[in-house]
Amino acid sequence: xxxxxxxxxxxxxxxxxxxxxxxxxxxxxxxxxxxxxxxxxxxxxxxxxxxxxxxxxxxxxxxxxxxxxxxxxxxxxxxxxxxxxxxxxxxxxxxxxxxxxxxxxxxxxxxxxxxxxxxxxxxxxxxxxxxxxxxxxxxxxxxxxxxxxxxxxxxxxxxxxxxxxxxxxxxxxxxxxxxxxxxxxxxxxxxxxxxxxxxxxxxxxxxxxxxxxxxxxxxxxxxxxxxxxxxxxxxxxxxxxxxxxxxxxxxxxxxxxxxxxxxxxxxxxxxxxxxxxxxxxxxxxxxxxxxxxxxxxxxxxxxxxxxxxxxxxxxxxxxxxxxxxxxxxxxxxxxxxxxxxxxxxxxxxxxxxxxxxxxxxxxxxxxxxxxxxxxxxxxxxxxxxxxxxxxxxxxxxxxxxxxxxxxxxxxxxxxxxxxxxxxxxxxxxxxxxxxxxxxxxxxxxxxxxxxxxxxxxxxxxxxxxxxxxxxxxxxxxxxxxxxxxxxxxxxxxxxxxxxxxxxxxxxxxxxxxxxxxxxxxxxxxxxxxxxxxxxxxxxxxxxxxxxxxxxxxxxxxxxxxxxxxxxxxxxxxxxxxxxxxxxxxxxxxxxxxxxxxxxxxxxxxxxxxxxxxxxxxxxxxxxxxxxxxxxxxxxxxxxxxxxxxxxxxxxxxxxxxxxxxxxxxxxxxxxxxxxxxxxxxxxxxxxxxxxxxxxxxxxxxxxxxxxxxxxxxxxxxxxxxxxxxxxxx
Numbered sequence: 051x052x053x054x055x056x057x058x059x060x061x062x063x064x065x066x067x068x069x070x071x072x073x074x075x076x077x078x079x080x081x082x083x084x085x086x087x088x089x090x091x092x093x094x095x096x097x098x099x100x101x102x103x104x105x106x107x108x109x110x111x112x113x114x115x116x117x118x119x120x121x122x123x124x125x126x127x128x129x130x131x132x133x134x135x136x137x138x139x140x141x142x143x144x145x146x147x148x149x150x151x152x153x154x155x156x157x158x159x160x161x162x163x164x165x166x167x168x169x170x171x172x173x174x175x176x177x178x179x180x181x182x183x184x185x186x187x188x189x190x191x192x193x194x195x196x197x198x199x200x201x202x203x204x205x206x207x208x209x210x211x212x213x214x215x216x217x218x219x220x221x222x223x224x225x226x227x228x229x230x231x232x233x234x235x236x237x238x239x240x241x242x243x244x245x246x247x248x249x250x251x252x253x254x255x256x257x258x259x260x261x262x263x264x265x266x267x268x269x270x271x272x273x274x275x276x277x278x279x280x281x282x283x284x285x286x287x288x289x290x291x292x293x294x295x296x297x298x299x300x301x302x303x304x305x306x307x308x309x310x311x312x313x314x315x316x317x318x319x320x321x322x323x324x325x326x327x328x329x330x331x332x333x334x335x336x337x338x339x340x341x342x343x344x345x346x347x348x349x350x351x352x353x354x355x356x357x358x359x360x361x362x363x364x365x366x367x368x369x370x371x372x373x374x375x376x377x378x379x380x381x382x383x384x385x386x387x388x389x390x391x392x393x394x395x396x397x398x399x400x401x402x403x404x405x406x407x408x409x410x411x412x413x414x415x416x417x418x419x420x421x422x423x424x425x426x427x428x429x430x431x432x433x434x435x436x437x438x439x440x441x442x443x444x445x446x447x448x449x450x451x452x453x454x455x456x457x458x459x460x461x462x463x464x465x466x467x468x469x470x471x472x473x474x475x476x477x478x479x480x481x482x483x484x485x486x487x488x489x490x491x492x493x494x495x496x497x498x499x500x501x502x503x504x505x506x507x508x509x510x511x512x513x514x515x516x517x518x519x520x521x522x523x524x525x526x527x528x529x530x531x532x533x534x535x536x537x538x539x540x541x542x543x544x545x546x547x548x549x550x551x552x553x554x555x556x557x558x559x560x561x562x563x564x565x566x567x568x569x570x571x572x573x574x575x576x577x578x579x580x581x582x583x584x585x586x587x588x589x590x591x592x593x594x595x596x597x598x599x600x601x602x603x604x605x606x607x608x609x610x611x612x613x614x615x616x617x618x619x620x621x622x623x624x625x626x627x628x629x630x631x632x633x634x635x636x637x638x639x640x641x642x643x644x645x646x647x648x649x650x651x652x653x654x655x656x657x658x659x660x661x662x663x664x665x666x667x668x669x670x671x672x673x674x675x676x677x678x679x680x681x682x683x684x685x686x687x688x689x690x691x692x693x694x695x696x697x698x699x700x701x702x703x704x705x706x707x708x709x710x711x712x713x714x715x716x717x718x719x720x721x722x723x724x725x726x727x728x729x730x731x732x733x734x735x736x737x738x739x740x741x742x743x744x745x746x747x748x749x750x751x752x753x754x755x756x757x758x759x760x761x762x763x764x765x766x767x768x769x770x771x772x773x774x775x776x777x778x779x
Contacts, residue, residue: 166202170195170211176244178219183240192240196276200269203260209251212244213543219244229558236532239279246282249535250275252542253289258296262303271306274313281317287531288321288376292504297328304352309359315372316359322379325503327351331386335430338390345388354383357392358457366396367457369403369478374459378478381459384502385451387432394432395455403458404479407488410449414439421734421778445489446473453477459484461499463510466692468493469735470742476513482522486510495651495692496609511609511649518562530560534569549573561603564610570596571613578621586625593621601638608646619659635660643687650690654697657683661704673711676704677718684722691739694727695746702750709754716750720763723747730770737774741767 173195177188199208219241225231236242251259263269275281289298301324309316331349338345362371371379385392401408416439418424426438435448450460459478463486464471474489476499486497497510520526533556540549553573557566574596579588587593600614623631635656642652657679664675680701688694698719705711728740744767748760 166198167204167207170199170202170204170207173211175218176211176215178215178241178244179222179238183238188240196273197266200263200272201265203256203264205251205256205259209248212248212251216241216245216248216539217543229555232533232536232552232555235536243277243279243282245535245539246279246286247276248539249286250282252538253286254295254299258299261296262299268303270310271303274306274310275302278314281314283528283531284318284376285321286535287527288325288380290325290504292506293325294328298324301327301351305355308352308356312359318374318376319358319371319379319383320355321376323351323355323383325376326380326384327354329505331384331502333386333388335387337388337429337431345390349386353389357389358383361396362457368401368406368453369457369459371457373481374457378459380501380503381461381478382454382457385454387451387455391432391451392455395452398432399452399456403456406453406456406458406460406477406479407449407475407485409452410445410475410489412436413445413448415442415445416440417734417778419444421775442473442489446475449475449488450477461513463490463497463499465494465497465510466695467491467495468691468739469733470739476510482517484513484516486513493648493691495648495690509609511607512564515562515564515607515610520560520562526560530556530563530566533559534565537569546576550577564613567596567600567613571617574617574621584625587621590622590625593617597622601641605641605645608642608652609649615655615659623663631663632660639687648690650687650693651696653683653687653690654693654700657697658700661700665704673704673708676701677711677714680715681718681722684719685725688722688726691727691743694723695743698723698743698746698750702753706753712750712754713756716747716754716756716759719750720747732774732777734774734778737770741771 176192176195177183177185182188195208195211199205219238220235223234223238223241226234235245259272263272266273275285289295298321302320305320305323306313309320313320327349333347333349336345336347358367358371361367371382374382399409413435416424416426419426419439420441427434432448432452435444440448446462450462453460453475461476462473463476464473466472469491472491472494474486474491474497476484476486477488478484490497494510498507499510499513500506501508515521520530533552537549537552537556540546540552550573553566553569556563557570560566574589574592577589577592580586581588597614597617600611600617601608604611618631618634623634639653639656642649642656646652661676661679664672664679680697684694684697684701688697701719702712702715705715723743727743729736731737731740744763748763751757751760751763
């Protein structure tokens, strides 16, 4: 075995170079580590010093910075496009860094918000005419702008864009000739749809739409509506200024998810429910089954809507509701009865729509209820009324509401007859015919019913006007409406000459539509200026023509010519020759007496107008002339109970503060009553009617200081009432 050779003293070992190399590596390593540690410690101290000087930003600023840097996608500034460009151009996308105002506290960082209304306002007009309007890129752009308006809640800006686009479209099309000269507007489908959208957006506020429709999902119904010209027409024909538009839209959107697959079929029903139930409808007599089912105190709108759809789909209704317009269906859905009662009608009543008036006579007249106020009912239900009988109010309630349950439009009319107050029924017995003759008696001067949509009163004569052949023509009705919508558009856009032309044409197409006369009236008001010396309306002759032609149009139904009287009072009589007004009013009364049958209350209104003209004259003979006017008229026209009461009240009102002349008026009224009204009959209804006039006369005598005469007349009518009561029972 070889021995290891040990170096001698002074000689380096062979391992020395290796050892020295290792020592150099260790030294370098330690030096690098020291530098790194030092830098880290220095960084920590620097950070601590910084945090002492600069506090943390507020939570709001921190949220803004975080959104801007990590979570929010880039927001682009968008330029308006050229007309044919379907997609917005992205110009830039800038997110500013947080700023500081004093070098210490950072300000909140904000992301620029794209104002959709401003962007839409800058858009080029939509292509609405010719084949270009139906090309794919035009349709796509229209859809994108519509969605942009919805998402950005920018409906006013969108409506403004529609108006600019419609203006361009109308200018390009020009006008045709004759009575149909505007028809080419309706024949351009894209233009007409934009026109209808503009009209519909005028019925709802931006906030009303935006609160319900703000994205593709919630806006499904709005998208359907604005893409359906027929539905928009139905809405415009139905909705009134008095409707709560926000609640109307809310109901329609509630109905949508329940029946969207059937909305084309049932939109008129949905719309009728929407305009009737925009206010709560009470059920005065909540009737339900033994288990209480079907008993509610108010109508639940969506349940009423779905109930009618269910019954219609099963073919259980006498009048299928999908064949009726929303304007007719408001007279169906409004029935103030419980679901249980609706079901009762379907189960127990089996009459045709044409013969439903027979339901009135199914209720036996109960004289004890009329005379003594007897209440024979355990509960006020259809079943109890049929079983026990009733008076005219009960007969009307039963007939009208059982009809409504069957889908038949119906109303309860009330008014004063020559036999006193009365209730009867109006029914739509065929698709083109209303009748107001169910349970009606003679002598009705002014029958009225409450409109379930508006809450206002409408007269029997207005309902009868619905039977006019033009009103029953869907084509004429829509044509008149389109022209009035167009006139509204021109008025809103400042085109007064175009507005006047379209209004006159609408009146020419539909002279029996009171709405066209209303538009004419407003147009003449806008055109009127006082000129000359003495001053008079610049269009006085047009006002005269308006009044004459309206009276001629409604000579058989003079109640519909109320605007003619307003025109005369405001714009004709004050500027006419002396005596013209009196001759016009006398001619009017002769026409009413000759042409209008029972509407004698209109004579009282005409007399009131003449008396007002005399009163305004204010000369020494004014009171005497008013007295002579009424004294003569009471004897000449006083045969109508309603007319007599109105004339008597009006006559005495002019002399209430003058005891001497007031006493003369009371005496004139009493003598006229005895001459043309009083019969002394034992008939209960006529006797009570005459007694009510005696009571008025007693009041006149008391007001003029003749208590003795009042007491004497009271004793007389009390004797007459007792005799009539014995005869009735």
